[in-house]
Amino acid sequence: MENRAKTDFGKTFKDHLSKDDVNTKEKYLNNFLKKGFPSRKLENWKFSDLNQIIRNNIGELNFYNNFSNKNDLDSSILTNKFEHNKIVFINGKIEQIDFSSEDQKQIDIEKNRKIKIIKEENSLLDLNNAFNDNNYLVRIKSNYKLKKPLIVYHTTNKKLKSTNINLQLNFLLEKNSSLRIIDIFNEKSEKNFINIFYNFDLKKDAILKNYKIDYLKNNNIKYFYNNIDQDANSISETFILSSGSKFIKNEINCNLKDKYSSAFVNGIFSLEDQNHHEIRTTVKHLNENTKSYQLIKSVLNDKSKAVYQGKIYVDSIAQKTDGYQLSKAVLLNEDTEFNAKPELEIYADDVKCSHGSASGSLNENSIFYLRSRGLNYKEAKNLLIKGFLLDVIDKITDEEIKNFIKDTMGFKE
Amino acid sequence: MREKEIEKLKDYKYGFSTDIENFKAPKGLNEKVIRFISKIKKEPKWLLDWRLKAFERLKVLKEPDWQKPKYPKINYQDLYYYSAPKSFKEKPKNLDDLDPKLLETYKKLGIPLQEQKRLNGIAVDAVFDSVSVATTFKDKLTEKGIIFCSISEAVQKHPELVKKYLGTVIPLSDHFFATLNSAVFTDGSFVYIPPGVRCPMELSTYFRINASDTGQFERTLIIADKGSYVSYLEGCTAPMRDENQLHAANVELVALDDAEIKYSTVQNWYPGDKDGKGGIYNFVTKRGLCKGNNSKISWTQVETGSAITWKYPSCILRGNNSIGEFYSIAITNNHQKADTGTKMIHIGKNTKSKIISKGISAGYSDMTYRGLVDISQKAKNSSNYTQCDSLLMGNKCGAHTVPYIKNKNSDSTIAHEATTSKISEEQLHYCQQRGLNQEEAVGLIVNGFCKEVLQQLPMEFAVEAQKLVGISLEGSVG
Numbered sequence: 001m002e003n004r005a006k007t008d009f010g011k012t013f014k015d016h017l018s019k020d021d022v023n024t025k026e027k028y029l030n031n032f033l034k035k036g037f038p039s040r041k042l043e044n045w046k047f048s049d050l051n052q053i054i055r056n057n058i059g060e061l062n063f064y065n066n067f068s069n070k071n072d073l074d075s076s077i078l079t080n081k082f083e084h085n086k087i088v089f090i091n092g093k094i095e096q097i098d099f100s101s102e103d104q105k106q107i108d109i110e111k112n113r114k115i116k117i118i119k120e121e122n123s124l125l126d127l128n129n130a131f132n133d134n135n136y137l138v139r140i141k142s143n144y145k146l147k148k149p150l151i152v153y154h155t156t157n158k159k160l161k162s163t164n165i166n167l168q169l170n171f172l173l174e175k176n177s178s179l180r181i182i183d184i185f186n187e188k189s190e191k192n193f194i195n196i197f198y199n200f201d202l203k204k205d206a207i208l209k210n211y212k213i214d215y216l217k218n219n220n221i222k223y224f225y226n227n228i229d230q231d232a233n234s235i236s237e238t239f240i241l242s243s244g245s246k247f248i249k250n251e252i253n254c255n256l257k258d259k260y261s262s263a264f265v266n267g268i269f270s271l272e273d274q275n276h277h278e279i280r281t282t283v284k285h286l287n288e289n290t291k292s293y294q295l296i297k298s299v300l301n302d303k304s305k306a307v308y309q310g311k312i313y314v315d316s317i318a319q320k321t322d323g324y325q326l327s328k329a330v331l332l333n334e335d336t337e338f339n340a341k342p343e344l345e346i347y348a349d350d351v352k353c354s355h356g357s358a359s360g361s362l363n364e365n366s367i368f369y370l371r372s373r374g375l376n377y378k379e380a381k382n383l384l385i386k387g388f389l390l391d392v393i394d395k396i397t398d399e400e401i402k403n404f405i406k407d408t409m410g411f412k413e
Numbered sequence: 414m415r416e417k418e419i420e421k422l423k424d425y426k427y428g429f430s431t432d433i434e435n436f437k438a439p440k441g442l443n444e445k446v447i448r449f450i451s452k453i454k455k456e457p458k459w460l461l462d463w464r465l466k467a468f469e470r471l472k473v474l475k476e477p478d479w480q481k482p483k484y485p486k487i488n489y490q491d492l493y494y495y496s497a498p499k500s501f502k503e504k505p506k507n508l509d510d511l512d513p514k515l516l517e518t519y520k521k522l523g524i525p526l527q528e529q530k531r532l533n534g535i536a537v538d539a540v541f542d543s544v545s546v547a548t549t550f551k552d553k554l555t556e557k558g559i560i561f562c563s564i565s566e567a568v569q570k571h572p573e574l575v576k577k578y579l580g581t582v583i584p585l586s587d588h589f590f591a592t593l594n595s596a597v598f599t600d601g602s603f604v605y606i607p608p609g610v611r612c613p614m615e616l617s618t619y620f621r622i623n624a625s626d627t628g629q630f631e632r633t634l635i636i637a638d639k640g641s642y643v644s645y646l647e648g649c650t651a652p653m654r655d656e657n658q659l660h661a662a663n664v665e666l667v668a669l670d671d672a673e674i675k676y677s678t679v680q681n682w683y684p685g686d687k688d689g690k691g692g693i694y695n696f697v698t699k700r701g702l703c704k705g706n707n708s709k710i711s712w713t714q715v716e717t718g719s720a721i722t723w724k725y726p727s728c729i730l731r732g733n734n735s736i737g738e739f740y741s742i743a744i745t746n747n748h749q750k751a752d753t754g755t756k757m758i759h760i761g762k763n764t765k766s767k768i769i770s771k772g773i774s775a776g777y778s779d780m781t782y783r784g785l786v787d788i789s790q791k792a793k794n795s796s797n798y799t800q801c802d803s804l805l806m807g808n809k810c811g812a813h814t815v816p817y818i819k820n821k822n823s824d825s826t827i828a829h830e831a832t833t834s835k836i837s838e839e840q841l842h843y844c845q846q847r848g849l850n851q852e853e854a855v856g857l858i859v860n861g862f863c864k865e866v867l868q869q870l871p872m873e874f875a876v877e878a879q880k881l882v883g884i885s886l887e888g889s890v891g
Contacts, residue, residue: 316809329820331820331823336823337820339820342814342816343815343816344803344812344813344814344831344833345811346811346812346833347810347811349806349808349810350808351835353833353834354830354832355829355830356829356831357829358827359818359827361824
């Protein structure tokens with residue numbers, strides 16, 4: 001892999017970037033090569049060995065990306081359910097940024113900025129920094145609330161094969177601003193490794209809502225990392241629908257840095273075939289009176305495997321913290337597997353922290369009840385699953401998007 | 414100087430040391446020392462070979478470092494691996510031959526070996542540094558066919574049993590500390606309950622580390638044959654010393670068809686002084702195997718001592734319908750650290766496990782519950798219930814919960830709950846209003862918090878444990 005990565009790195013950036021930039025990127029490349037893809041030996045990757053997953057599913061990975069090439073947008077992937085702003089990301093390159101429904105003065109988009117270093121021993125971040133095309137910063141000015149949601153389309157076309165692509169977006173939400181982002185995956189290619197880093201900086205009173213939708217079936221391997229820094233009174237809401245990809249690991253790292261900030265993370269695993277998905281959350285309560293709430297529900301079929309690792313960290317000054325975490329899983333088939341590691345790390349005494357985790361099969365009594373009322377087994381099962389998952393979807397605070405997600409999943413009222 | 418010593422003893426009443434002449438193996442960990450230990454215990458060749466095999470394995474194993482409490486590197490070459498009172502070169506035939514100093518030590522500890530003869534109820538095996546000192550109530554137990562003796566004696570008298578079961582639950586190549594123990598273990602208890610026998614009294618072992626620079630490596634093996642029952646207690650103390658001492662024991666339990674083993678521990682090793690100096694490193698491997706159908710193993714532990722406690726009493730539920738239970742209270746104060754919990758490995762059908770863990774941390778201490786529930790694909794219809802609650806006193810201490818849950822079976826159910834909180838002002842106020850002072854009130858509330866676990870202990874121990882809970886938390890309120 002090492003030689004391949006080095007040659008591809010040279011090929012990708014030789015005529016594309018200044019010498020200084022290439023040097024910085026090379027440092028990251030070397031960092032990545034030193035550590036390699038994360039494997040089971042690392043505690044965070046205990047349940048999902050990425051190194052092995054890439055080897056088994058992709059084999060030899062390509063790193064070359066021709067950034068001077070323009071990719072055509074297949075407009076059929078765009079949704080017409082509601083008006084929205086868009087960022088279109090095709091084959092590892094951002095092809096379109098469109099905020100036409102907003103007040104242009106209130107939004108700033110910077111390109112080619114210096115790489116921000118997130119303190120994280122993560123080799124995938126090094127990989128991302130080394131190979132991403134551009135580093136964007138989207139700045140929402142104070143008191144501006146976006147009228148329409150922003151949809152980030154993650155697409156690939158058939159040309160892309162066994163390739164690693166990287167995306168890095170930074171969002172700065174100034175005082176009292178608000179932003180809604182929907183990430184939609186829509187891929188025509190197979191067997192690629194997609195590596196995405198989002199970095200959010202929420203100032204006082206800012207509100208962020210992020211919905212990640214991975215619903216369409218595809219054979220790609222994905223890693224999606226969110227870092228969210230929150231100031232006083234800010235709110236972040238993250239929803240993850242984890243379903244279509246062969247493998248996806250979503251990581252949410254949330255730092256509640258100032259008083260009265262709160263974070264909500266809700267997720268659904270709805271898996272089939274041999275899919276293997278993971279959600280890992282780390283919520284750090286670093287100041288007084290902060291709140292976090294997490295709810296993760298899984299429905300597993302065929303030979304699928306789901307992993308949830310959730311951590312609540314409470315600093316010794318973060319008194320009056322309220323932390324809650326619940327994960328529930330329904331295993332529909334003998335060959336399915338659910339692993340959980342709900343973790344509490346607490347250094348303050350006046351806190352209310354709890355977590356719960358339960359997994360098992362569908363309740364036979366409930367099925368019996370429904371069947372005695374005339375439903376057949378399949379209908380009864382589907383109704384129970386729908387009820388189980390709707391619980392999470394109902395936590396979405398944005399009506400428009402809630403309905404959109406219900407539509408996507410075929411849960412019509 | 415002496416006064417200082419006495420002053421110190423106020424905090425930890427078992428902190429005295431006995432001035433007794435010791436007979437030690439040379440310092441260091443090498444083949445020679447292992448051969449020395451084996452020779453002095455007149456062990457058969459198979460056991461020596463077994464030890465040496467473990468030592469070979471130890472050379473390639475690395476000390477684990479994933480635990481939460483970190484400790485300075487232990488120099489394994491600077492330890493004595495065998496230490497025995499000199500009078501033990503020829504093992505005394507009965508209690509009357511025993512060094513009076515030893516008898517006195519146990520009397521001070523509240524384990525009067527002689528008086529015990531008259532008290533009905535508990536049979537004791539006392540382990541002093543590396544050797545077993547005395548075992549009481551032998552005749553009565555022999556009558557029923559129960560074997561209760563030190564493991565060295567069992568090697569001589571019942572080699573077929575030891576050979577059959579030793580290392581079947583904790584294999585030679587398990588992990589660093591277990592393998593270290595396999596190579597250099599000195600003594601410990603051996604229990605065999607024949608088929609269909611219900612052991613008429615509680616069996617108990619009392620461990621005492623006396624010599625300095627000595628690691629205590631004892632090995633306990635308990636076998637409950639078909640349809641039998643035994644309740645076993647373990648207690649431990651050590652003198653106050655400024656340096657840290659290592660205690661790395663292995664405990665293996667085997668329950669055959671329909672058998673039940675109840676294993677209770679009240680661990681009160683010297684926890685170090687207020688500034689975290691000294692104290693025992695308690696790195697113990699305890700594992701039970703429910704080998705037969707309908708068997709049951711139940712662990713109960715009250716962990717109040719040791720500078721660092723790092724252990725996970727586990728159950729491997731191999732037999733169908735077998736049951737594993739784990740009840741734990743862990744209390745840390747001052748600079749103590751604990752990383753403890755359990756593993757429940759479900760392999761057989763219809764297996765059940767239950768985990769109740771209560772952690773209390775005060776002062777500058779740090780406490781971690783770490784547990785694994787693993788339900789394999791074959792373990793149809795199995796279930797697990799886990800509850801771990803932590804109580805924090807002050808904001809200098811920490812309480813952490815790290816459960817690992819693996820479910821590979823759609824017929825089984827797993828439920829896990831954990832909470833962390835502090836003692837509520839209302840509860841305190843209520844108790845104080847009724848005339849209790851603050852410390853008494855805290856003691857009462859903490860005892861209530863631990864009740865579910867304390868109830869599992871045999872009567873004699875429950876009283877002691879309750880007192881211990883109070884003592885451990887002294888000075889942590891206010």
